[in-house]
Amino acid sequence: MSTQLRSASAHVFRYLSIFGLMFWAFFTLFPLYWVLITAFKPPLAVIGGPTYFPWIDFDPSLKAWRDIAAGIRGNFKGTVLHSTLIGITASIIATLFGSMAAYALVRFPFRVKLGSGLIFFTIAFGGYLILHEYAGLSRSNAMFIAFSTALVTSIIVNRLRLPGPVLGNDDIVFWFVSQRMFPPVVVAFALFLMFSEFGRSGFTLIDTFWGMTLCYTAFSLPIVVWLMRDFFRALPIEVEEAALIDNVPSWRIFKDIVVPMSTPGLAATFIITLAFVWNEFLFALFLTNSKWQTLPILVAGQNSQRGDEWWSVAAANLIAIIPMFVVALVLSRLMRSGLTLGAIK
Amino acid sequence: MAIFPLIYSLSISFMSYRLIPPLPPRFIGLDNYIALLGQERFRAVIWTTSIIVVISVFLQYVIGFAVAMALHAKIPGEKLFRVGLLLPMLIAPVAVALIARMMFHPTIGPLNELMTVFGFPNLPFLTNKYWAMGSIITVEVWQWTPFVILLMLAGLQTLPDDVYEAATLENASPWQQFRDITFPMLLPISVAIVFIRAIESFKIMDTVFIMTGGGPGIATETLTLFAYQEGFKKFNLGYTSALSFLFLIFIIVIGVIYLAALKPYVARRI
Numbered sequence: 001m002s003t004q005l006r007s008a009s010a011h012v013f014r015y016l017s018i019f020g021l022m023f024w025a026f027f028t029l030f031p032l033y034w035v036l037i038t039a040f041k042p043p044l045a046v047i048g049g050p051t052y053f054p055w056i057d058f059d060p061s062l063k064a065w066r067d068i069a070a071g072i073r074g075n076f077k078g079t080v081l082h083s084t085l086i087g088i089t090a091s092i093i094a095t096l097f098g099s100m101a102a103y104a105l106v107r108f109p110f111r112v113k114l115g116s117g118l119i120f121f122t123i124a125f126g127g128y129l130i131l132h133e134y135a136g137l138s139r140s141n142a143m144f145i146a147f148s149t150a151l152v153t154s155i156i157v158n159r160l161r162l163p164g165p166v167l168g169n170d171d172i173v174f175w176f177v178s179q180r181m182f183p184p185v186v187v188a189f190a191l192f193l194m195f196s197e198f199g200r201s202g203f204t205l206i207d208t209f210w211g212m213t214l215c216y217t218a219f220s221l222p223i224v225v226w227l228m229r230d231f232f233r234a235l236p237i238e239v240e241e242a243a244l245i246d247n248v249p250s251w252r253i254f255k256d257i258v259v260p261m262s263t264p265g266l267a268a269t270f271i272i273t274l275a276f277v278w279n280e281f282l283f284a285l286f287l288t289n290s291k292w293q294t295l296p297i298l299v300a301g302q303n304s305q306r307g308d309e310w311w312s313v314a315a316a317n318l319i320a321i322i323p324m325f326v327v328a329l330v331l332s333r334l335m336r337s338g339l340t341l342g343a344i345k
Numbered sequence: 346m347a348i349f350p351l352i353y354s355l356s357i358s359f360m361s362y363r364l365i366p367p368l369p370p371r372f373i374g375l376d377n378y379i380a381l382l383g384q385e386r387f388r389a390v391i392w393t394t395s396i397i398v399v400i401s402v403f404l405q406y407v408i409g410f411a412v413a414m415a416l417h418a419k420i421p422g423e424k425l426f427r428v429g430l431l432l433p434m435l436i437a438p439v440a441v442a443l444i445a446r447m448m449f450h451p452t453i454g455p456l457n458e459l460m461t462v463f464g465f466p467n468l469p470f471l472t473n474k475y476w477a478m479g480s481i482i483t484v485e486v487w488q489w490t491p492f493v494i495l496l497m498l499a500g501l502q503t504l505p506d507d508v509y510e511a512a513t514l515e516n517a518s519p520w521q522q523f524r525d526i527t528f529p530m531l532l533p534i535s536v537a538i539v540f541i542r543a544i545e546s547f548k549i550m551d552t553v554f555i556m557t558g559g560g561p562g563i564a565t566e567t568l569t570l571f572a573y574q575e576g577f578k579k580f581n582l583g584y585t586s587a588l589s590f591l592f593l594i595f596i597i598v599i600g601v602i603y604l605a606a607l608k609p610y611v612a613r614r615i
Contacts, residue, residue, distance in 0.1 A: 013519055014418065017414070017415035017418055018415070020411065020412070020415055021412065021415045021416070021426060024408070024412050024430070025426060025429055025430065027487070028429060028430055028432070028433060028487065028491075029429050029432075030455075031444050031445075031447075031448055031487070032432065032433075032444075034444070034447065034448065034455060035444055035447070038447065046453060047453060050453060050454065050455040050457075050458045052455070121352075124352060125352050125355070125356065128352065128356070129356055183548055183568065183569050183572055183589045183592050183593070184548060184550075184569070185550070185569050185572045185573050185576060185585070185589070186354045186572065186576070186585060186586055186589040187354075189354075189576055189577075189582070189585070190353045190354050193353070194353070275435050278437070279435075279436070279437035279438065279439075279440075280437075281437065281438065281439050281551050282550065282551070295437075296437045296439045296440075299437065299439055299440055299443065300439045300443075300555060302443070310447055310450075310453070313443055313447070314447070317440045317443055317444060320436070320437055320439075320440050321432075321436055321440060324432065324435040324436055325432065327435055328428050328431045328432045328435055329428055331431060331435075332424070332427045332428045332431055
């Protein structure tokens, strides 16, 4: 091929990719545009067939927003507040503990013997069954006793010499991530039963702030560990080694050196966790009913509550989407500063 | 918190446990599993879910890779594209499904008007078996391609420039460069992305729940939705738990085969 032909083909490639991008952007953005305009349509402009441009083929109206403000479509103010409070608290706790765990998994080798893991599982599972079915203890007591016995025994056993394979840090991380493979429906139901057992023994967790926060913290941890592990791995180890030589305790290394160096990573992880909690539907469906209902439940309810009032559905969707738009802005800024590079190295 | 649900559901998967009528749980061994494997509906549901996962993940990967390549080629207005293209994956699946119902609405949706122009009025997007599957796959692709774009773009940015300079000096065509440099170098991250997307897709529920409710009939019912129906319409807890363990085994088997099959091509561990 001659050079001229080559540059011509490069040009064609360039125009093709611009054209393709335009098409994809249209495909991505049109539904969002549609929600935006539908939220400001008067009912007649929705039912009468599709209309596309404000002031040209329909006159914008604030009917949907007045309905929402008047509380006809459900308690939006309270729900948004709940979602925000739960989301921020759960994300802070999950990022805090998750990043500590991730840091430990990156810098310190852990050796868990498969045998002791099996012993933990047997005692926890068997002990729970025996205590609950035969000794007649309530589920929460049986669980508490079985789990703490299992934990202590397996820690002791782990110190002994045991035959069998030894699991390293990668296996622990895999175990963390594999929790996300389990179908969430069943987890949600088991959690519901566990929470109602706790409720019977005095701690109300269903439909409370702490119950929801606890649940979301637990289920965000795998994501946080997985993301933060890659950020920490990308950090240069020399600084920490220097600090170790100067006898700085490891929690201070973490607090004063590691955390400041990985601020963008922490911010991104926090934001991703927040998005996950904000959008979560299934757990909220099972674990809340009225007092601490979150936004996705209310949005999903719009569909059936008063028939297909699409203008109100669109307005409700928009309330759920706008914070995520801000998140997308922040994420794309962080992305430009080469942040996602760490995630795959 | 994380282990209890697993252990609890494993224990009741071997029992006959119903909330309605409230009989005491009874140990029945593997009967739940055997009943499930023999059920026609269970096989149909696995088939449906697999089709959705395979087609939508394939499309997400191909389109996502192409868009990431295009974005990487330094195009005017790239920043704007990035914000816009990230947005769908950050929206709640519930909201996405409601948007989809507006778009696919047989009389008031814009898609219907577009198809009418081409001479196909009132297509049954959500009420015909094949159209409904197509619609669900489209929505999955719409929502999750941004995830592939995001990670593939990050992958593209790690590729060293000098290899491409050398290739250009050697007169390698763009297609050759893609086939011999870009694609092989991005294979490890590609394998990881497809793996993550496939696992997440197998759990698809919210979208189907709101868009079609599994219908028409059970034509679009996915595994998670089936588990939900058994567990919370019929309150058949033992059965539901057995279902989810079969589901877990199914995913693990597929995942292990997938990773083992691709291991020769991927140098590093995932």
